[in-house]
Amino acid sequence: MESYSDEELLERYRHEDQSAFSTVVSRHGNLVLHTAQRITRSRELAQEVTQSVFALLAHRIRKRPSFSPPSLAAWLHRAATYTALRAYRKEMTYRKKLANLPPAHTGKSDTGQVREELDAALLRLREKD
16 A cells, blocks of 8 residues: 555545555654644644544545545645644643632541541540540
8 A cells, every 4th residue: 555645545545445544644644743742742632633633634535525635745734733733722721721720629628627636636635534
């Protein structure tokens, strides 16, 4: 499959050849991953972006049979850039919201604190008391 051009691989995928799509992913996966990682600064988020970009590509090929970008690598780079920027902005918005939340509840209720104080006071009692 490696000897096929990107256009030929896309055409083969249109005709249900899953290995053709696997070849596209192996051929261009690092480009997409590294583009996403440069933007998101997160390997995990970049991996999610990479999956999204290739899912988008598969969807486009299936939905629009005439879909054939002049340069698949350029299309993937642009899709990775836009997808990574959206993911990065969403992540930063989420982090800002987390930072603005009131301090986390420690899990100790007022009753729990009273119990701790009571236990400490009981430990201070003399044996005969």
